[in-house]
Amino acid sequence: MNTSIVWFRKDLRLKDNPALFHSARSGPILPVYIWDETLPEQEEGASRWWLHESLLSLARSLSSTGSPLVFARGSTKEVLVHFAKRSNAQKIVWNELTEPWAKTFDLSLKKELLSTGLKVETYPPDLLSDPESMMGKNGPYRVFGQFWKRLRPALDPSAPFPAPERIFPPEFSVISEYLPEWGWNPSRPDWAKEMREKWIPGEEQAHMTLNTFLDERLQSYEKNRDRLDHEGYSMLSPFLHAGEITSRQIVRATLDKMHEHPGWQNDGEKFLSELGWREFSRYLLIHFPKMISEPFQPKFSSFPWKDNPEALLAWKSGKTGYPVIDATMRQLWAIGYIPNRSRMISASFLTKDLLISWKEGARWFRETLVDHDLANNTVSWQWVSGMGVDAAPYFRIYNPVLQGERYDPEGIAIRKWIPEIKGLPNQWIHRPWEAPEPLLKRAGIILGKTYPAPIVDHSYARQEALALFGALGGKGQKPELMA
DNA sequence: AATCACGTTGCTCCT
DNA sequence: CAGGAGCAACGTGAT
Numbered sequence: 452m453n454t455s456i457v458w459f460r461k462d463l464r465l466k467d468n469p470a471l472f473h474s475a476r477s478g479p480i481l482p483v484y485i486w487d488e489t490l491p492e493q494e495e496g497a498s499r500w501w502l503h504e505s506l507l508s509l510a511r512s513l514s515s516t517g518s519p520l521v522f523a524r525g526s527t528k529e530v531l532v533h534f535a536k537r538s539n540a541q542k543i544v545w546n547e548l549t550e551p552w553a554k555t556f557d558l559s560l561k562k563e564l565l566s567t568g569l570k571v572e573t574y575p576p577d578l579l580s581d582p583e584s585m586m587g588k589n590g591p592y593r594v595f596g597q598f599w600k601r602l603r604p605a606l607d608p609s610a611p612f613p614a615p616e617r618i619f620p621p622e623f624s625v626i627s628e629y630l631p632e633w634g635w636n637p638s639r640p641d642w643a644k645e646m647r648e649k650w651i652p653g654e655e656q657a658h659m660t661l662n663t664f665l666d667e668r669l670q671s672y673e674k675n676r677d678r679l680d681h682e683g684y685s686m687l688s689p690f691l692h693a694g695e696i697t698s699r700q701i702v703r704a705t706l707d708k709m710h711e712h713p714g715w716q717n718d719g720e721k722f723l724s725e726l727g728w729r730e731f732s733r734y735l736l737i738h739f740p741k742m743i744s745e746p747f748q749p750k751f752s753s754f755p756w757k758d759n760p761e762a763l764l765a766w767k768s769g770k771t772g773y774p775v776i777d778a779t780m781r782q783l784w785a786i787g788y789i790p791n792r793s794r795m796i797s798a799s800f801l802t803k804d805l806l807i808s809w810k811e812g813a814r815w816f817r818e819t820l821v822d823h824d825l826a827n828n829t830v831s832w833q834w835v836s837g838m839g840v841d842a843a844p845y846f847r848i849y850n851p852v853l854q855g856e857r858y859d860p861e862g863i864a865i866r867k868w869i870p871e872i873k874g875l876p877n878q879w880i881h882r883p884w885e886a887p888e889p890l891l892k893r894a895g896i897i898l899g900k901t902y903p904a905p906i907v908d909h910s911y912a913r914q915e916a917l918a919l920f921g922a923l924g925g926k927g928q929k930p931e932l933m934a
Numbered sequence: 935a936a937t938c939a940c941g942t943t944g945c946t947c948c949t
Numbered sequence: 950c951a952g953g954a955g956c957a958a959c960g961t962g963a964t
Contacts, residue, residue: 587960587962588962589961592960592961593959593961594941594959595941596941596961597961677943725942791943795943799944834943840960841942841960844944844956845956845957846944846945846955846957847943847944848945849943849944850945850946853944853945854944910946913945913946
C-alpha cells in the first residue's frame, strides 16, 4: 500500500486542504501533529489555547473518518522519520506556511527526509496570489492601493477542494501522545474561562461563522465594522489563523454572495479588501522579513521610545483612565479578541500617547489574541505607529475620547467592560474626569480610587509625539516642545 | 525623462 | 456651526 504521512501545521481542516486531498486519493494516511519547540514564532497564550481546542476538533473529525490524528512532541524530522518507519509510510505530505522562517526550514527538512529514502510532497500555502510574481516596477509593492489594484481584478478562486470522501488508516498504527497532557488548557489560574464561553474553535464553526456573516452582516459591513457597541465584523480571524478555513474559501463565498445581492457590492468590496490586507501583510513579510524586528522605514529605527513599566502595565491591564482604552484592553484579556477599530485606538495610545514601542504592544497582542498572526500583527502595529508601509502619516493620532464617542456613542462597550463607571450618563462616559463632581458622586465614582484618573493628558501627549516623530520623520526643524 | 496625483481607518485650529 | 488648511514628504504608476 502507498501510505502517506500528512503533517498538519496551520491547516487544521479537512476541506480545501490540498495536502490531505491529494494524499487521501493515493492511499492510506497517517495524520500527524508535531509540537516542535525548536521552531520560532510558535503559538503562545490565548492563541495556543485556541490551537488546543482546534486540534481537539480536528482530531474528532479525523477519528470519525477512521484515521485518528497522532500527536507528538520533539524534533520534526525525527518524529516524521520515526512514524514513517512504524507505519510503513513512504511519503511525507504537507502544506507550506508563509512565515519567513518556514521556507528555509522546509527546504532543509525536505532534504533530510529525502536522504532517508522518503518521498516528499508539498503544496502551496493559503495565499490568494503568488508573492514572487506580484511585482511593481521597482520591486515589491509597498503601498496597499497599488497591490490591491493589481490583485483585486484577478481574484476568482476556483471551487475549493472538498473534504476527502474516504480516509484509510495505515496498515500499522503508531502510538500518539495525549493532547490534554500538554497542559495547553489553562486551569490555575484559568484565564480562558470567558474564551470558552465566547468561542467554539474548529472547522465546522468556521463555516457557520462565515455563513452567518455573509447572510446577516455583510450587507452593513462598511457601516458597522467599526462599531464598538455591537459585532458588525466577521470574527473569522482566529479560524483563519488556525487554518480551519482558508482565505480562498472566504473569497469564493463572498464573491458568490455579492453576485447574488448586487446591492451589497460596496460592503463586499470592503470586506474583500480586508482579506487583501491580510494577503498584503504576508506578502510584505516574505519580501521584507526584517520588519518583524525593525521599522519598515529605517529613519525611525532610532526613535526614542520610553521605558515606562508602570504605564505599560496600566495599558495592559485596562487602567489608563481612558474608558475606551480600558474597555478594549479588558475585553482583549477576557475573550482574546478585539475588533480592528479597538486595535487601532489602543495601539495608537500605546505608541503615540505613552510613547512605548510598538514592539511591546505587538508582544502583548501576541500573548493575548486568539487570532494572533505574525504578519498581520507586525504590519499593523508598524502601520499604526507610523513606521510601516503606506506612508501612514505619523501625525494621525487617535483621540481616545472622540473615537469612543464616535463608535460607541451610548457607552455600551464601556459599561460592559468597566462596570465601575456604568452609572455615568452617556455625555461623560468617555471622559469621566470632566464630569461634574455631584454626578460622579451619584454614580459612586471616586477618580483615582474606584477608577483611575487619566495617566496622561492626551492633548499634551499628542504635542510631544508630534515633536518627537517630526524630528525623525520630517525635516528635522520642528520646535522642541519638551523641556 | 520629468512631472504629477494619490495614498484604509485623524485631529485641531482657523475662518 | 461647517469647511478647509495644516500636519511631511515618498513610492508608485500614469502621463
